[in-house]
Amino acid sequence: xxxxxxPGWIIVEEGxxxxxxxxxxxxxTIGNGYAGSRGxxxxxxxxxxxxxxxxxxxxxxxxxxxxxxxxADWTRxxxxxxxxxxxxxxxxxxxxxxxxxxxxxxxxREWRHQDGAGRITRMRTLRxxxxxxxxxxxxxxxxxxxxxSGSLSINxxxxxxxxxxxxxxxxxxxxxxxxxxxxxGHRTRAIELIDGRHNVELTMGKTYRLDRIVAxxxxxxxxxPHDKARGHAERAIEDMAGVIGExxxxxxxxxxxxxxxxxxxxxxxxxxxxxxxxxxTAANPRDDRVSxxxxxxxxxxxxxxxxxxxxxxxxxFFILTxxxxxxxxxxxxxxxxxxxxxxxxxxxxxxAFYAWESAENGEEVTPPFVIAPDGxxxxxxxxxxxxxxxxxxxxxxxxxxxxxxxxHFLVEAGAEILIETARFWASRAAHEEDGRYHIRGVIGPDExxxxxxxxxxxxxxxxxxLEVAAQVVRLLxxxxxxxxxxxxxxxxxxxxxxxxxxxxxxxxxxxxxxQTGLFEQFQGYFELEEIDLAPFTPRNAPMDVLLGRERIQxxxxxKQPDVVMLVHLLWERMPPEVRRVNFSYYEPRCGHGSxxxxxxxxxxxxxxxDTALAERYFRQAAEIDLADNMGNAAAGIHIGSxxxxxxxxxxxxxxxxxxxxxxxxxxxxxxxxHSVSVRFYWRGRRYELVVPEGIKEIxxxx
Amino acid sequence: MSQPVVLVPLDGSEQALSALPVAKVLSEIExxxxxxxxxxxxxxxxxxxxxxLGREVPVLEGYTIDARVGAxxxxxxxxxxxxxxxLITMCKHSSPEDGKLLGRTAMKVLQNAPCPVVLVPxxxxxxxxxxxxxxxxxxxxxxxxxxxxxxxxLAQRGRAELLVAHITNIGAAPAESGSxxxxxxxxxxxxxxxxxxSEFVRRxxxxxxxxxxxxxxxxxxxxxxAEVLRxxxxxxxxxxxxxxxGTWEAPRAAVFKGILREAQCPTMVVRA
Numbered sequence: 001x002x003x004x005x006x007p008g009w010i011i012v013e014e015g016x017x018x019x020x021x022x023x024x025x026x027x028x029t030i031g032n033g034y035a036g037s038r039g040x041x042x043x044x045x046x047x048x049x050x051x052x053x054x055x056x057x058x059x060x061x062x063x064x065x066x067x068x069x070x071x072a073d074w075t076r077x078x079x080x081x082x083x084x085x086x087x088x089x090x091x092x093x094x095x096x097x098x099x100x101x102x103x104x105x106x107x108x109r110e111w112r113h114q115d116g117a118g119r120i121t122r123m124r125t126l127r128x129x130x131x132x133x134x135x136x137x138x139x140x141x142x143x144x145x146x147x148x149s150g151s152l153s154i155n156x157x158x159x160x161x162x163x164x165x166x167x168x169x170x171x172x173x174x175x176x177x178x179x180x181x182x183x184x185g186h187r188t189r190a191i192e193l194i195d196g197r198h199n200v201e202l203t204m205g206k207t208y209r210l211d212r213i214v215a216x217x218x219x220x221x222x223x224x225p226h227d228k229a230r231g232h233a234e235r236a237i238e239d240m241a242g243v244i245g246e247x248x249x250x251x252x253x254x255x256x257x258x259x260x261x262x263x264x265x266x267x268x269x270x271x272x273x274x275x276x277x278x279x280x281t282a283a284n285p286r287d288d289r290v291s292x293x294x295x296x297x298x299x300x301x302x303x304x305x306x307x308x309x310x311x312x313x314x315x316x317f318f319i320l321t322x323x324x325x326x327x328x329x330x331x332x333x334x335x336x337x338x339x340x341x342x343x344x345x346x347x348x349x350x351x352a353f354y355a356w357e358s359a360e361n362g363e364e365v366t367p368p369f370v371i372a373p374d375g376x377x378x379x380x381x382x383x384x385x386x387x388x389x390x391x392x393x394x395x396x397x398x399x400x401x402x403x404x405x406x407x408h409f410l411v412e413a414g415a416e417i418l419i420e421t422a423r424f425w426a427s428r429a430a431h432e433e434d435g436r437y438h439i440r441g442v443i444g445p446d447e448x449x450x451x452x453x454x455x456x457x458x459x460x461x462x463x464x465x466l467e468v469a470a471q472v473v474r475l476l477x478x479x480x481x482x483x484x485x486x487x488x489x490x491x492x493x494x495x496x497x498x499x500x501x502x503x504x505x506x507x508x509x510x511x512x513x514x515q516t517g518l519f520e521q522f523q524g525y526f527e528l529e530e531i532d533l534a535p536f537t538p539r540n541a542p543m544d545v546l547l548g549r550e551r552i553q554x555x556x557x558x559k560q561p562d563v564v565m566l567v568h569l570l571w572e573r574m575p576p577e578v579r580r581v582n583f584s585y586y587e588p589r590c591g592h593g594s595x596x597x598x599x600x601x602x603x604x605x606x607x608x609x610d611t612a613l614a615e616r617y618f619r620q621a622a623e624i625d626l627a628d629n630m631g632n633a634a635a636g637i638h639i640g641s642x643x644x645x646x647x648x649x650x651x652x653x654x655x656x657x658x659x660x661x662x663x664x665x666x667x668x669x670x671x672x673x674h675s676v677s678v679r680f681y682w683r684g685r686r687y688e689l690v691v692p693e694g695i696k697e698i699x700x701x702x
Numbered sequence: 703m704s705q706p707v708v709l710v711p712l713d714g715s716e717q718a719l720s721a722l723p724v725a726k727v728l729s730e731i732e733x734x735x736x737x738x739x740x741x742x743x744x745x746x747x748x749x750x751x752x753x754x755l756g757r758e759v760p761v762l763e764g765y766t767i768d769a770r771v772g773a774x775x776x777x778x779x780x781x782x783x784x785x786x787x788x789l790i791t792m793c794k795h796s797s798p799e800d801g802k803l804l805g806r807t808a809m810k811v812l813q814n815a816p817c818p819v820v821l822v823p824x825x826x827x828x829x830x831x832x833x834x835x836x837x838x839x840x841x842x843x844x845x846x847x848x849x850x851x852x853x854x855x856l857a858q859r860g861r862a863e864l865l866v867a868h869i870t871n872i873g874a875a876p877a878e879s880g881s882x883x884x885x886x887x888x889x890x891x892x893x894x895x896x897x898x899x900s901e902f903v904r905r906x907x908x909x910x911x912x913x914x915x916x917x918x919x920x921x922x923x924x925x926x927x928a929e930v931l932r933x934x935x936x937x938x939x940x941x942x943x944x945x946x947x948g949t950w951e952a953p954r955a956a957v958f959k960g961i962l963r964e965a966q967c968p969t970m971v972v973r974a
Contacts, residue, residue: 017844017879017880018844019844019905022901045908046908047908049904294889294890294893300897301893302889302890302893305893307890357890366892367892367893369892370891370893370895371895372891372895373898373899373902373920374920374922378891378892380891382890382892447890535872536872537872538872538874539870539871539872540874540875540884540886541870541871541883541885541923542884542885542888544888545870545888545921545923546870546872546923592887593887593888594887594888594889595887595889596889597887624887627875628880629875629876629877629878629879629880630881630882630883630886631842631880631882631883631901632886632887634882635897635901638887638889640889
């Protein structure tokens with residue numbers, strides 16, 4: 001086996017820059033949706049932060065919000081040649097390169113090291129999290145003594161938390177099986193001193209290989225995780241080639257449905273594959289009790305918490321290319337409905353008010369405050385006020401249904417989410433003297449402005465949620481009357497509730513001005529201070545840091561698309577002129593203080609035909625994790641932004657539209673792109689969009 | 703291993719003596735000997751250095767006085783080459799030169815010194831000095847981290863507090879690979895700021911072991927030099943430690959020069 005050579009499929013880091021280690025560990029994470037491991041150096045460094053996470057396993061400390069838990073570090077390996085440790089920076093590193101091979105889902109490392117005695121050792125390591133069998137983690141190390149014969153000691157003991165640990169009532173068991181193979185492919189007479197440690201006599205010029213397989217099982221999957229892990233590891237080590245081969249086959253199959261080939265822009269191509277790679281490594285279609293946190297399984301930042309990023313930014317990728325993973329993500333929202341209902345009830349509302357940040361069970365886990373580095377104590381209101389999350393979840397449900405026509409999901413789970421979220425809005429909106437319904441005291445996607453009245457995005461999506469819920473009740477009544485009656489009974493759905501939802505939707509204040517075609521982002525927004533962003537460009541800090549929170553709240557500067565987000569999501573409901581005037585108004589006022597912002601601006605600019613502006617935003621989005629001079633990705637990659645990047649390519653530049661009976665497209669390619677293509681599932685069929693040529697049907701759902 | 707040395711150049715002026723209280727404390731912290739080099743353009747009178755130092759002699763036990771003749775900067779650098787001091791501590795200028803950042807001698811020593819140079823404002827006079835707070839401005843680039851090991855070492859030995867200031871301003875992110883600046887994207891402040899602070903401190907710790915050192919990280923925005931000086935004043939810092947790339951080119955050197963010119967406390971310059 002060898003790393004992929006095509007630069008469009010690999011992220012390469014040559015040499016070693018200590019201060020980049022944390023970013024590289026995030027970028028080079030391997031994962032399969034069940035587990036993820038940061039791409040740390042095997043032997044460690046002063047700045048290494050190795051971490052392996054299991055999706056859905058959180059640790060809770062008294063007095064603090066839950067945080068995704070670290071399990072034992074299985075990647076750690078230390079080797080000595082004649083007693084001298086092999087470490088970067090000790091001796092001469094003649095060559096050192098790390099390669100994230102996105103095509104094969106493998107992290108490679110190639111290293112030629114010369115020690116103080118002149119001994120040259122060549123090493124190549126391979127690391128993967130099997131996509132074919134999600135319980136297996138694999139590490140292979142080949143070692144060649146180029147100019148000497150001598151003794152090697154290699155130690156691969158699990159470090160960190162013990163191999164079997166119980167976190168929050170979940171037992172996680174990790175078992176390692178290992179072997180050392182000689183150049184002829186036979187097991188050596190390596191002496192296994194204790195678990196994971198081998199001594200091998202090396203012969204000059206011969207290549208030796210250490211194989212390690214870690215089997216990972218939890219009590220969420222099986223009643224005997226330790227036994228299962230041990231048996232699994234012991235069997236798998238006997239068929240390393242098969243384990244690796246099946247993993248590569250699984251990635252090949254995944255890329256067949258998910259790749260987005262771009263002709264003409266190698267950087268964009270690489271960035272898109274980086275996005276798809278991390279989206280795939282974060283998802284597990286076989287586990288519908290977990291979702292994807294804001295940094296996936298690549299770091300501890302954001303504590304593994306799940307935000308609207310999943311429903312609005314990542315889900316479209318999964319719906320169209322990996323629908324079984326999309327379904328699992330939506331079922332997580334279904335399984336956490338109870339917590340959403342409890343949150344709504346606690347605040348005196350009906351229905352379901354989803355957590356702005358949720359973890360294993362859907363309860364609200366947003367930290368209530370933070371101390372900023374300038375010493376300011378910032379009260380965090382998003383947990384109470386960022387209520388659009390409920391409509392975001394509903395939006396994802398409906399988009400999945402539209403794309404898949406998955407009746408079972410709609411009847412068993414999706415309809416209930418739509419109904420309960422609509423109920424929330426119907427009780428949350430207050431009927432006032434002007435005859436309109438208002439939703440006061442919220443935060444929209446633009447989090448620079450808190451406790452605002454009638455946020456355009458919130459109200460616009462709430463209105464949509466109410467209408468769609470009424471539509472789904474009608475649909476259930478017509479097509480699945482028995483199931484509908486059962487659901488109505490279970491939810492105590494009153495016959496006139498859908499009519500009431502429609503009344504609320506009709507009379508809900510939207511902030512739309514017929515004269516100008518503009519939505520006012522919230523009541524009073526147009527009276528705020530106008531601040532030109534041009535003098536603040538370029539900058540390397542967000543606008544709220546540069547101006548201060550109070551000033552920014554008094555200004556029209558927004559953090560990320562809010563009205564523009566509404567235009568994007570409800571594109572078909574907006575007349576072309578409304579889309580254009582709102583983008584033209586709000587785009588220059590956006591400070592892009594969120595990593596979710598540039599990709600959506602790229603998407604909308606492309607759909608509006610401004611491909612030069614779209615390309616600029618696309619590049620900005622692509623650099624969020626991949627630029628090497630800001631350290632953005634140190635504590636995890638921005639997976640929501642990566643989902644946005646995919647959307648910008650497909651819906652923006654590719655112009656894919658799924659609002660009609662058949663998929664349509666409108667080419668919005670930027671100048672440097674000769675073509676882009678994407679394969680997707682739509683209502684039981686598979687299609688291929690090649691821009692600028694067109695869309696063709698290529699088969700049925702498997 | 704020979705005892706470390708703190709080198710203090712004097713030229714007979716009152717201003718130059720302002721370096722002595724600082725050098726004295728630094729030599730105590732470093733367990734170093736104090737090596738005073740008196741440099742004159744001509745042969746000194748027999749006891750001239752002693753006369754000039756008269757006031758200070760009682761508090762400078764164990765010092766060595768080395769009287770030399772010649773071009774001051776060349777002589778100081780020659781002595782530094784001979785005795786390999788841990789630090790050179792000297793006054794910024796011994797006579798006011800309008801608009802000049804440093805006196806000619808201090809400038810030449812700074813440019814060519816083989817070790818960090820502590821520059822003392824002459825306005826300090828003979829006031830006793832202490833080391834309780836050390837401030838290190840850090841722009842997030844790996845090269846700026848050169849200032850950290852000596853600052854942390856001093857703080858640990860002197861049981862002082864280490865303050866690290868990161869100042870954001872309008873401008874592009876530094877081009878240097880491995881830089882870590884203020885996050886451009888703060889998706890959720892409740893997560894981003896703790897993660898950023900932790901990452902910043904961890905990067906500092908990988909450059910030099912912080913041990914039990916008390917480190918405080920400050921984030922401010924605005925003109926970097928002005929903000930560092932403001933913070934220095936507000937926190938009553940006793941020493942500012944600056945990394946210098948050896949050039950006077952804008953924009954980074956503008957910050958360096960601004961702090962060097964206006965700092966009311968001594969400034970230690972470490973070559974990046």
